[in-house]
Amino acid sequence: MAQVLEFKLPDLGEGLTEAEIVRWLVEVGDVVAIDQPVVEVETAKAMVEVPCPYGGVVTARFGEEGSELPVGAPLLTVAVGATDASSAAPSSPADGESSGGSGNVLVGYGTGAPAARRRRIRPERNTASAAPAAPAAVSAPSRPAPVAVGEVNGRQGPVAVVSPLVRRLARQHEIDLRGLTGSGPDGLILRADVDSAIRQAGQATEAATLTAAEPVVAEASRAVASPSAAGAAAPATAERIPLRGVRGAVADKLSRSRSEIPDATCWVDADATELMAARAAMNAASGPSGGPKVSVLALLARICTAALARYPELNSTVDTAAREIVRLPGVHLGFAAQTERGLVVPVVRDAHTRNAESIGAEIARLTELARTGKLSPAQLTGGTFTLNNYGVFGVDGSTPIINHPEAAMLGVGRIMPKPWVHHGELAVRQVVQLSLTFDHRVCDGGTAGGFLRYVADCVEQPAVLLRTL
The missing domain is CATH 3.30.559.10 (Chloramphenicol acetyltransferase-like domain)
Known part of the structure; x- marks a missing residue:
């Protein structure tokens, strides 16, 4: 019978008390191995990948990408000992280890076991004629490479980008990274490239808005000039940027x-x-x-x-x-x-x-x-x-x-x-x-x-x- 264990955000050292979730490396239903990185977080000092000390099936995640968690807050829960997780865990643990977990929760302190493959637990189809489908296996997550394969605006493909922050910025502003030409070495997409695309998208949106508003400009001008016109144009809203991560530190x-x-x-x-x-x-x-x-x-x-x-x-x-x-x-x-x-x-x-x-x-x-x-x-x-x-x-x-x-x-x-x-x-x-x-x-x-x-x-x-x- 599976036992559900809770993995909390560990103390990353150097007096750090919180971290921001940059990117989840696993999803609910994935099978994880002992000491496999499960989330990438940004502290006030550096960007680190946090390994999970348990091997099993991920049953829940806590915190969305971009949110901050204090040290000791729950990160995820893992069902340990489930039948579906047996293929991902090492068949014969080394001396001193257990099949439940390594006890090592800090980055860089793993058991040295080879990274296992993970797979998604999919719900069974409620169709009598359909044969049970085996879960598709995908490679275990790895550290960011100069060319990362990921989903951009709903499509799969290679993206020449290293920084998870650049990818997140593009997602927030709905910028398709594959449509950009990187200015970095070997076409690497930098933050400046994404910022430029955001500005261009903003200018295009503003131009479209002005074009759509042309039929009512004259009427609006007459209304403003009229003595009966009440009120004034609302002031622009100031942008608020949270002081967190490196900027906050x-x-x-x-x-x-x-x-x-x-x-x-x-x-x-x-x-x-x-x-x-x-x-x-x-x-x-x-x-x-x-x-x-x-x-x-x-x-x-x-x-x-x-x-x-x-x-x-x-x-x-x-x-x-x-x-x-x-x-x-x-x-x-x-x-x-x-x-x-x-x-x-x-x-x-x-x-x-x-x-x-x-x-x-x-x-x-x-x-x-x-x-x-x-x-x-x-x-x-x-x-x-x-x-x-x-x-x-x-x-x-x-x-x-x-x-x-x-x-x-x-x-x-x-x-x-x-x-x-x-x-x-x-x-x-x-x-x-x-x-x-x-x-x-x-x-x-x-x-x-x-x-x-x-x-x-x-x-x-x-x-x-x-x-x-």
Whole structure:
């Protein structure tokens, strides 16, 4: 006899208390295996697939796509021990396992059993002449691939799209993804492509509405002009966008930073001509097949770790309850990255032990994970200092908001040719603006100015770094 077990949204770690359902990977009636992913959720940190610790037949799902559930709320129920589920469960469980469930509910902690095939339990046909039909077997769900096969507007077909958020956005606005030409690599459909299609659809709808309204425009105008006309046109309704997921987490962190940290900002312009020349020389020395190129961001990150070694006050945090400044032993360097899901800050662990090439390779790896939405919560937390290169947006300067609970953030503007006094003469040089926002509780302006001046000196004269290498 089958036993119905309830699977609740597990604690995904990192202090997360809720998650948004992005996409269900199973439906009621499907047969699931132990540790098979059943739902894709978005937390304030990352997008994750949640595996079910039970094997059996799904009898109920709780929550629609787009809804939020708190940790501990029911996700689904599974009938364990049903005859129909026997073909999906492993015939001989490994030592330490049971046929009821693995007990592993966190992402990445599975039993390692091969993914089983699932099938839909269909109701029997109430026709005497009809032979019983066997349920159709379909492949078990897998992680999103660059080309996903799914239903779009009621039709089946391949869609060149990776992000579940892009697919959901298209469904909400009734956009047929197969009719779009992606602007990403190999025709990949990006959110910008869907947004463009939504705008075009809106313009077409507006044009059709105006055309249909033409016969009554003159009459409406006369009614408005008439003294007997009562009332005025209703104001447009403001759009309300829920602050949740990554956007909500960013809002909470920035608000907390502004309310708790007495921050101050100082900035300086620096001549980056020599830094750019040094980078070009490094990359030329590696040759055409000498490995990955060293990026400007990697060089700036290495300069930051050298500056933090001289000014450890800025690599700290404040314990407000104990009224203590906690200086941290190592540098875990965060860097701001803009993605389709919003702003994220991946963290390069132990950046103080890495050279520029190693830091650059790790930045490239984490950036790719951020772009595909595969960063884990652990890769987005634990930073001690943040580097924000907003120059990629074509702006010269900014006043960064500290990434709470850190003590400082260095902002870097675009590097561009400007008139500059060089060796007593006016010349065109590559100039960059550097901005440092710091927690005034951990240090005073002298320390912050010393840190920023050292960074600027290294930018202007990269040979200064040789003293610390």
